[in-house]
Amino acid sequence: MTSPRERVIEGYLLAQCRAHGFLCLKFVSPARGGVPDRIVVAPGGTVFVEVKRPGGQLRKLQRTTHAKLRRHGAEVHVVDDKPSVDAFIARLLKTSRPIASSAMTHDELDPHKTDQRDRRAVEDEGAAGGDIGEDQAAMQRPTAR
Numbered sequence: 001m002t003s004p005r006e007r008v009i010e011g012y013l014l015a016q017c018r019a020h021g022f023l024c025l026k027f028v029s030p031a032r033g034g035v036p037d038r039i040v041v042a043p044g045g046t047v048f049v050e051v052k053r054p055g056g057q058l059r060k061l062q063r064t065t066h067a068k069l070r071r072h073g074a075e076v077h078v079v080d081d082k083p084s085v086d087a088f089i090a091r092l093l094k095t096s097r098p099i100a101s102s103a104m105t106h107d108e109l110d111p112h113k114t115d116q117r118d119r120r121a122v123e124d125e126g127a128a129g130g131d132i133g134e135d136q137a138a139m140q141r142p143t144a145r
Helices: 004-019 060-071 082-095 111-127 131-140
Strands: 023-026 038-042 045-051 076-079
Touching (some): 004 023, 004 038, 045 082, 076 082
Parallel strands (some): 045 076
Antiparallel strands (some): 023 038, 038 045
């Protein structure tokens, strides 16, 4: 469970990502511990972010997992206060590529319409018996005891 202060930092990260048009996804891996808390998708790339309470330290498993991710070419950041979130966002803004596609319409750039389109796509895939619906159904099946 996240401490109240860690929750505040994570909320601030989410708000800053949204304010700059970045996706900030909660990352949970049931089969593997020590993974970062968030995946941030920005025009400049996709990075992992570990959120700690102010002054919090990484656990040994987190250090090991982060090192493994980095060896495989992933970028992993740790934030533990609002200034470190601000520095992280500034770095993403500095390395961001502009959205360069003359084929994109104004509607495609509108985050609200994009969210609606994404939800419809997920609903359509689930209704069509796509992988998402099947995975969710499998997770909800009772297991024998």
